[in-house]
Amino acid sequence: MTYIKNYFKELRVLLKENIRDYGMFIALGIIMIIFAITSGGLFLGSRNISNLLNQTGYIGVLSVGMTLVIIIRHIDLSVGYVSGFIGALSAILIVQYNLPALIAIFLVTIVGIFIGLWHGFLVAYMKLPAFVATLAGMFIFRGAIQQTLRGTGTIIIDNDLYRAISNGYIPDIASYPNLHVLTLILGIVGVLIYIIFEIRNHRIKKSYDFEVLTKPMLISKIAFIGGLVMLLSVSMATHRGMPWTMVIVFTVVLIYHIMMNNTILGRNIYAVGGNPEAAELSGISVKKITLFVFASMGFLSALSGIMFASRLQSATVTAGRLFELEAIAGAFVGGVSATGGIGKVTGSLIGAFVMASLTSGMNLMGVGSAVQFIVKGAVLVIAVIFDVRTRKEGK
């Protein structure tokens, strides 16, 4: 009995001390349970989950980039129309110039990076407030989309590779009816890697005499997260497998996560956000970091534009509208501090996923878009209040 009592005591302390880290997962869990009930299980169905992942994708990558921008105390309002413009550009290149899809994608990604560099240049070297520089970008690229599509209107992109980005699934290595084997294997491998990683981390921390979780708690944590990953992969495996979108988003988040946590560049970005003057005195060029962060945002805007155009299988004049706000909301819900210096790309992705879940769940419930906007606004406010209040405790 005392064993169980201690276990729950530790769990309580753990949750309380790390409420900022776990809070969002808890919120996500609650949202999913509520929608699962109200939709009679439909929400957690493999078809809907798959759909949800594809929906999160193009906003998720924007949220990742926006995380960096907000960390260094700036904002990028142009990302929506930049992504729309890039989608349109790629459609023109493929449909009118008959370029192979991969080459078109490569070219427009370069264009995206240059657009980001332009905004970074305005902010870092011309000293324009980011709000103004990217607001101008918002106008410019909205116009650029219309200009690009002026002769054709909506362009249908009839290209298998391009379409697969947001609609296709990874190929399978064996054929079983109603089961995607590779997805299942990837899920299992993923869980195994996670377990090894956690145990290794635990050992290293212990060797430095750092505070670590007790064994039962560690096992619970591994079981919980591993279980979730397994559930997700089974869900996907019984549908049509892992979507390419998920592969892309996972790769982006992994690269950015490693960059932010394990490289000098990432540390410098956090330093510039935490205290630009101290960063400059520490030999970090605030200008160069700013330039890099906006260039990265441009790159991810391009990626988002390609994903969205692929999803619609067409380029339209309205593509990208309000994406910037969805991305910013995702980042804030995901715990990025509005005063800069604090934030995680993984958090922002979860934030974007929370917002997409709300849309998806309310759609299933048949809630009108008017109410949906109000609910999403309220969630944003609540998330940031939660963030501010837990931050005050100095943790």
Place this chain on the structure above:
Amino acid sequence: MAKILKMKNITKEFPGVKALDNVNFEVEEGEIHCLVGENGAGKSTLMKVLSGVYPYGNYSGDIIFNDKVQKFRNIKDSEKIKIAIIYQEFALFPQLSIYENIFIGHEFHKNNFIDWNKTIHKTEEFLKMVHLDVHPQTKVVDIGVGKQQLVEIAKALSKDVKLLILDEPTAALNENESENLMDLLRELKKRGVTSILISHKLKEVIDVADKVTILRDGQTITTLNKEDNTIKYNAMVKHMVGREITDVFPKREKITRGDIALEVKDLNAFSPRLDRFLVKDANFKVHQGEVVGIAGLMGAGRTELALSVFGNPLNYDVKGKVLKDNQPLRFDRPKKLIDAGVAYVSEDRKGKGLILKQNVKNNITLANLRSISRNYFINRNKEILGAEAYRKNLNIRTPSIEQKVLNLSGGNQQKVSLSKWLFVNPNVLILDEPTRGIDVGAKYEIYTIINDLVAKGLAIVLISSELPEILGMADRIYVMNKGTIQGELSAKEANQEKIMELATA
């Protein structure tokens, strides 16, 4: 003559420090009363009590103005009875015109609307009074600092001020402007305005003061009087620094100094924003195994000198030469200095030194991540070991190196700041006010660390406002004043009086 102001037994405490200790201060109507003392003597605190910045109840003692006990709740209350205070940092709106600034909050009205014509007309009168020949519609941002000061005084006059307090008004002015200001004070005196003048410039004090009150360590030391001819330069300096040196400094092994590690030649730093030179023709050098002190009062240009050398992050117009180990060094970015083995521990540890939101470990390693990385990837284990070593060696009291710096005490934050710069393995270390705002125990620890570093052959530049600290630690002392290095003293010949003479010349 009647006493217009009596401050009786004023005591004001901040957490851990008694800023004012039973201060008595009296001012007669129509006199110019100067208040002098070292940095941290309590002058500004006393004036903040008088002007209501620290409200009644926040201090103990009585303020008697015009024979009535005053209990100010805020600055407005003191303004109501015609007390005006002018700080070094002006309270003007740079983008507004002179007339808007002068009459802000008490504009003339006609039928519930502001009567701008009358306001402008009245402004001209007050500008004439302070001899400022500028159009009232000029924006404040477009006139120099000296003229801005006159606008501040005109603003006070427009409120029919009886007691005018000026906190180091000439610190940012050139000589001509300073003289004009002193003339103006004498004129105002004839009009019956009483002035309290805080100043570090003892010459101008002698020039203008009817009485001088000297504060030291939060206590009134004495009041000198023009009538008894006691306002003398030497007397003032003696009273300002007359304390016994009670701080204890750890003994340093006698070591012979090595070659010149860092030399600065003919350095000038001009601030376009302030439109004046912050550093003028500065020359100094520091040898290996030597502590060189740079003494001076607030605003003497010491930090500006250090920053100009250390990559000029505030973008002054800097001219001059910096030599590291007798080799000329480009010093246009902090990175160049860091790479050359020079480190600068900022006096503003919260603003420019540390990233408070981040943990101890990340702060310590920030300026030299390359040493713990391979191919731009940080080796986290190496990082932890590195940070841990400094935590132990410098005795940083923190539950772990994962603790946010925000949660540490001032002394421990200072040690983190010091660790951060030792982590870059410098051979020249510039310490800017390394013991400001930390307790005695932590101070002693910092001094011990300095001694250890010098013993290892480091060259150390110690910038400090505390004379005992400079005298206790430095082998050689430069004294700065008004942006220039006024003189150099060896540890043997230096004493508080000599330094203060150079610092206030």
